[in-house]
Structure formats: C-alpha cells, structure tokens
Amino acid sequence: MSKPPKGIARFDSAAAMLMALAHALHDKPFDSPSQSPMLDRLLPSLNRLPTRLKEWGYAIGGMAEGISEAQAGDLDVEGIAEWMVSEYPERDYPAAFIGSSNGALTHLAAAMGAPWLPQTFLCPVRSLNNDPDDAQAGFEQGKAVAAALLAAWPRLAVHHMQDPNQDRLMLDQMSYFRLKLRALPLAFNEFLMRSLPDKSTLFVNHCTRQWPVTRTSDRSFFQFGALGGATEKEYLQGGGRVAEFLARYGSDRSRWNAPAPTDNVPEAEWGLDEYIKAPLKRMAADRNWQLLEIRYQDPEALSFVVAEIYRDWYLAAGIHATRLTVDSFLLMDPWCTMRQHAIPFWLVFGTEPSAATLSRFLDRQPRYRDIDMMLFSHGTESIGIAPVERWRQLLDRATHAGDFVGVDTERFPHDFATFARFDTALRERAPLFAPPPPLSVEKVIGGIERYGARHGVTLHKLN
Amino acid sequence: MRRKEKPTRWKSGALLAGLGLGAAATWWGVQQWRRLKQTPPVSPRSHHAGLAGYFQQVGEWRMFTRVTPNDAPGLPLVLVHGLVMSGRAMEELALALGNNYRVLVPDLPGFGASALPSSAPTLSVDEQADALWEWLQHNQLSRAIWIGNSFGCQILAALAVRHPDAVAGLVLQGPTVDRHARSLVRQAWRDWRNGRLERHRSPASLARIDYAKAGLWRALQTMRAMLHDRIEQRLAYVNAPTLLLRGSRDAVSPARWVEELGALLARGEIMTLRGGTHTLHYVYPWSFCHAIRPFLARIQQENQHE
Secondary structure, X not given: OOOOOOOOOXXXXXXXXXXXXXXXXXXXXXXXXXXXXXXXXXXXXXXXXXXXXXXXXXXXXHHHHOEOHHXXXXXXXXXXXXXXXXXXXXXXXXXXXXXXXXXXXXXXXXXXXXXXXXXXXXXXXXXXXXXXXXXXXXXXXXXXXXXXXXXXXXXXXXXXXEOXXXXXXXXXXXXXXXXXXXXXXXXXXXXXXXXXXXXXXXXXXXXXXXXXXXXXXXXXXXXXXXXXOXXXXXXXXXXXXXXXXXXXXXXXOOOOOOOOOOEEEEOOOOOOOHHHHHHHHHHHHHHOOEEEEEEEOOOOHHHHHHHHHHHHHHHHOOOOOOEEEEEXXXXXXXXXXXXXXXXXXXXXXXXXXXXXXXXXXXXXXOOOOEEEEOOOOXXXXXXXXXXXXXXXXXXXXXXXXEEEOOOOOOOOOOOOOHHHHHHHHHHHHOOOOOOOOOOOHHHHHHHHHHHOHHHOOEEEEOO | OHHHHHHHHHHHHHHHHHHHHHHHHHHHHHHHHHHHHOOOOOOHHXXXXXXXXXXXXXXXXXXXXXXXXXXXXXXXXXXXXXXXOOHXXXXXXXXXHOOOOOEEEEOOOOOXXXXXXXXXXXXXXXXXXXXXXXXXXXXXXXXXEEEXXXXXXXXXXXXXXXXXXXXXXEEEEOOOOOHHHOOHHHHHHHHHHHHHHOHHHOOXXXXXXXXXXXXXXXXXXHHHHHHHOOHHHOHHXXXXXXXXXXXXXXXXXXXXXXXXXXXXXXXXXXXXXXXXOOOHHHHOHHHHHHHHHHHHHHHHHHOOOO
C-alpha cells in the first residue's frame, strides 16, 4: 500500500474509494485517507485555528496535491494506473468491477472480496489566485491545460470542472480536471488478465448521470457546477439561493456567468464515458468472462440496493443486522462496516438532497437500533448543505443510539480533522466480529435483479 | 595535558565504533548475499501453478530448465532471459503461454540456477548461443519458437545465424544494445529511467537474487560482452520469421532503434505494445502473451507438419 503518485488527488472519490476497498481486501481498516501519518497529526491542530486560517490551510493543502500546468503535459497516466492496481492484493478474483466511482459499490465489492478499477480520477492542477465565481476566466484558462493533458495520454476525455458552490476553497488555488479513461491502460489490461480466471465476471459500473457542458474539443469539456446541493438550473441561470450565497461570500455578482452549454455528457465525477465498453467487450470475449453492466442514473440509487444485498448476506450467515452506517462522500470504511455487521448506506455529500435520500431509505426500513453517521466537511456553507440539525433528526430515528462518528458538529462544515479521526471513532462504536463468508457473484446478480428495479438500478449482459 | 587527551580518546572511540559498524554491515551484507544465492529456482507461486524444473548436464554445463505442465502439441516455445537475470523473471509469461503451448525456460550457463563457479570463464554471446543449441538437442528437440528479452535477443540472433534449423520463429522483445547508446553509462541511465516506470511492479528483488547467483565478476564480464556484441550485424542473416516487440515506454530499446532492426530482417515485423516498458515479460506478461499470440499461431500453422 502506497501513497498515490502525482497527478491524482487523494481527497477525492476515486482515489479514496479505491484505497478504502484495497484496505478491506488486505484485511485492514481504512484508517487514513491521506496515507500520511504526519498530516493526520496536523489536522486536529488545523481544526482549532480560526475559520479563515483554517480555510487557508485547507486550500494550501489542496494546492500541494496539485501538479503545475507544465507538468500536465507529462502526466503519467500509465503510472497512475499502475499505482491503482498495485493497491490490490495479488491473487485470483472471482469477479472485478470497473467504471464509475460509487461508495455503495465499494461496499459491494468489499463484501465479495473483489477489486474495482475507476474509469475517472481527479487531476488537480495548480492555478493560483483564481476567482472561483469567474466561470469565463476558468473556462479560458482551462483550455490549454486540457490540451496538454490530452497530449500526455490521448485516450482520455478531459472534464474541466468548476463548482464554486462546493469546491470553493480549493478553486482559489487550483483547477479540477477529471480524467476519464476511454481505453484501458496497459496496467488495467494486465491486472484483469492476471487476476480474473476463465469464466469470471467483470461488472461495468455505469452511472448514466449527465451534465450540460461546453465542449472545448472533441475530447474535452467544461462543466460548471456539479452534483450536490444546487441544481443545474441554479448554476447556469442563477436564482435566489445563488444570489444569497454570492452575497454571503462577498461577491459582487448576483449569478454566475457560465459559458453556454453545447452538449450533455457524462457527469464529470460520477458518470461513465461509454467508450471504455468497447475494449472491455473485446477483452471479455477473448478471455471468456461474463461481462455485466450495472446501470443507474442517480449515484445514491445503488445505496438502496447494496443495503438490501447486505441485509440478505448477513441473514444468510445467521446475523440480524440492526446497525446502520451512513457514509458521506469519501468517509467510509467497508472493512469496519462488515466487521460491525452493519448495513452500509452511502451518501454523495452532506447536502439536503442526500439527507432526503437517507430519509426515504429510513421510511421504508424497519427501525435501526443504532445509526452511525459520518459527515464530510468541504469548508463552505454551500447552497443546499444540510445543517447538523437536519442530520440529527435523521439520527434520532434510531431506537437505541444514533450518533455522529468523528464529527465535530460545532465546526461542521469546517471540520477538516474528521478525515483523520472518523475511522478510529467508527471502530470504537461497536465490537468487531468476523464478517460472513464472501458474497458470491450469483448472490450479487440475484440481489440487483431483485431489488434494483424499484430504485432504478438495472443489470444488463454485454456479451 | 588533559585537554589534549580527551579529543584523542573521543576520536579513537569513534573510529572503533565506525569499524565495528562497518564490520557488522559487511557481515550482514554477506549473510544476505548468501541467503539470496540459496533462493530456490522456481518461485512458490509458479510451482503451485504447475511450473516444474529439472537440471541436466549439457556438455560442459549443468543447466536448469523450467517447464510448463501442459504438454501441448506443436512447436515448443523457449523463453530466453536478459542480462544477468534468469528464467525466474519469465515464469509468469511461461504460465500465460503455457495455456496453449509447451513452454521451456532454461537458465543460461552462469546465471540463475545454471550458476557456475566464479573461476569458470564467462561465455561470449556466440558461446551462449551454442550452449542453447546443445541444450535443445539434449532435450530431444530439433526446432522451437524462441522468445527473448533484452540481452536474450542478442543470444537468439546469434543462435538464428549459427543454427538456423533450430529456429522456427523468433520474438525479440526490447532488443539491445542500441548502437546510438553503446556505453555502460548510457545503458545504465536508460535502465534507471525504465526502472522508475516499473516501480510499482519492479523486478529489482529478482535481479538481486540473480546477481547474487551469477556473481558480480560474471555480471560485469557479461555486460562487457553485451556491449561488444552487435545484433545489427547479425539480423540481416536471420531468415526465420521474426517479431520485434517493444513497449511504447521502453527507454532502453527506443522506437527508432527497433525500426532500424526491423529494416534489416528478411521476414521481420514490428509490434508496439502501448504503455509497455523494457521488462515487459515480467511487468506485463499477460499482455505480452496476448500480443504475440497471433504471431505464434501463424508460425505453428506454418510448421504444423512437424
């Protein structure tokens, strides 16, 4: 297990979910998303600083993760793919996943003891003293970087993403480029061929969520805004909440001025670029694998299905699961969840739409005895963020104890030390037991077919 | 007087401590070196997957050969390792190819489990090629498809020229030595750059074992032989169908050099594996196998009467 190489952000969905799953497959807790003991020791001190200083520290920390514009042209995509596959134990697997990032999928793969390879990863590029609200400037500045990234590895789609609502702090000092692999790096090819024997199953995780973008070349796009608390319309046309948000952050704008959208393409962070399906089909045919696609639009839809599959999995092992663990973005530990015999329920972010998803889930479930909840802090009082009280109400639906895990509710959403403390806190919440025997491919297929339809999750044969 | 004595005593103490530490480090290094030399010739994982091995006295040399469990019909494949390495680095490639073919992986005399006493002479490229030919006869085989990596390609080129009947086809992956960088320093620099690209699946731990088994003197002498040998002067005389395979990121065997070699071959073809590095047979064995399969199938088809 090693730190991610330059060019891929650690504090992002793809890298963190991959590391969380890899830790589970190595039979280890995911105790440090940063993979840096020094940073983990520093974070609690950073948390005690005044808000402005704390925000500055967060932005600087993010900036340190980034590469320079000059380095973008030399991005080692093969090296990043090598790091991804090297995180997993070297052995034969009955199945593997590839495609969209998804927290619920991370839990599903962990229960099966199967690896997942992300199609998309975040490449942060340093870009100093930006105005996060200036969409036009961001759009123009990003074109050269996107071209450099495409030149570095031509089989990419580059999604330059600017979300002044949720990534506000980070955008001060850097730009977000989400890179989607349209072909398999050699490291992925090798890993799959080495690890999946004849007649294994390869699942393509396909989130069909799209977003309006401005096309800058045949393989590069500018996406303004992102899935979360604000709507597409608010990002592109403004509204009362936007005006209030901008005024609160001292901007003299009343709305953002994003370039006019030209296309609808897969959402930068969660959506799957379907180009990758062609090489996967060829490889599956050649290697005699079953190729299945899990398709859904809303990333949180899979959380409902995985929760049901987990419940059945525990029941088959004679375990009556009464504990719910609510993940938030990258705050998750599948290793711990399985060992606490808890049902996982992953949420995209700490926003009102995610709170509504959890509420819908709890409405349809028998009441849980215990609910543990992580809350990701992104350092901004963003549009649509659900306040602590809203989450508290949901926690109160536990019959015995519903608590935040590793969250400093006074400081949320500026509680950056939660990265360093969430896992220790989670492990202290309940005793750890041996997990049930690994979930079989057949049970997963059966579970998706049984529970998927009512949540918009479908399974398709690709060969 | 006291003032003068103190620093002298301190210096002597430091010197003694340094000598002690140096002796301990040397002792530790020697122990490690001995331990590496005793590493079994087939890794436990490959052994578990069915890869077997045997020793033979081939002429003057005691040679070790790994063999895959599948006794498939058709021409056998013989994998030939690179500079100071052994067939150990080719075990996974052998197993991948072994699904369809009979694969043999000898350790060249002086290397791996075919180690020789340090007093024995270091074989030249031609002598290694002759040893391989003798080894083939000893195994009751007349022809084979030969697959070499790096310096192994130089030996196979010599074999194809000196014993053309033994060669039904050749796969030369990452052939050395680029005539535009024929010096130890430049080769070492390229090798270091390549190593950086392979750091997540580095063959360095295997290299340590093989260097211990071969001995440093033999390693240096073989490097010399490698630099003096000119593969480009042999390939024009190779008539066997030859596939030149290179990884697109191979810093040791650059594209221009491989193209030059391709132009010399009577029946040559070039294939580039996108993303591949120099130690392709070890880092990407399944992709290697997948890439050369059509070529192998064609050679097998052409020689199916044998």
